[in-house]
Amino acid sequence: MHEQSKEFELTAEEAAALDEIAGALGRFGQERGNLIPILQMVQERLSYLPPRAIELVASHLGMAPCEVYGVATFYNQFRFHPPGRYRIKVCLGTACHVKGGDIILENFERKLGIRDGETTPDREFSIERVACVGCCALAPVTVINETVHGHTAPSKVEGLLLGFQIERERKEREDKKHADGESQDH
Numbered sequence: 001m002h003e004q005s006k007e008f009e010l011t012a013e014e015a016a017a018l019d020e021i022a023g024a025l026g027r028f029g030q031e032r033g034n035l036i037p038i039l040q041m042v043q044e045r046l047s048y049l050p051p052r053a054i055e056l057v058a059s060h061l062g063m064a065p066c067e068v069y070g071v072a073t074f075y076n077q078f079r080f081h082p083p084g085r086y087r088i089k090v091c092l093g094t095a096c097h098v099k100g101g102d103i104i105l106e107n108f109e110r111k112l113g114i115r116d117g118e119t120t121p122d123r124e125f126s127i128e129r130v131a132c133v134g135c136c137a138l139a140p141v142t143v144i145n146e147t148v149h150g151h152t153a154p155s156k157v158e159g160l161l162l163g164f165q166i167e168r169e170r171k172e173r174e175d176k177k178h179a180d181g182e183s184q185d186h
């Protein structure tokens with residue numbers, strides 16, 4: 001079970017979505033039975049349940065935030081950390097598990113300094129374990145965003161992360177060049 005997340009600063013879009021959520025809560029009655037549909041609505045809009053959203057929901061239903069959190073952690077469908085720009089899903093279905101999926105997961109956790117279900121503070125990477133993703137012949141499998149990486153040997157983890165880092169640095173350089181070019185045009 002996850003520990004309650006330390007609070008990620010909300011992005012401008014998330015803060016705006018939270019305002020909309022506060023308005024949308026009025027459509028739900030204040031019975032506790034509405035908790036799950038409300039949490040689903042919040043997660044649909046924000047992709048996770050930040051502490052401020054949990055507080056809003058709790059006050060709407062007259063519950064303590066820790067009670068809401070306690071119920072939410074009971075269901076696998078809820079996330080408590082924002083999805084990273086690179087969303088790493090490590091398959092721990094049977095075929096992947098017997099081929100060392102848990103070691104792959106551990107390697108990602110160690111390299112990124114976060115645990116399953118968490119996100120790096122810069123929101124670049126998040127890790128989650130998933131059940132069979134349907135390509136058992138490629139076990140062990142890791143899915144990063146939409147790309148399936150088959151036969152992910154533990155030694156490949158570092159290379160994969162390095163690849164993203166290089167890509168990110170290249171993009172930052174390009175953005176900078178672009179920005180410098182624009183400022184010279186003016």
Ligand code: FES
Pocket residue numbers: 091092093094095096097131132133134135136137139140141
């Ligand atoms: S168990 Fe991992 S893809 Fe099926």
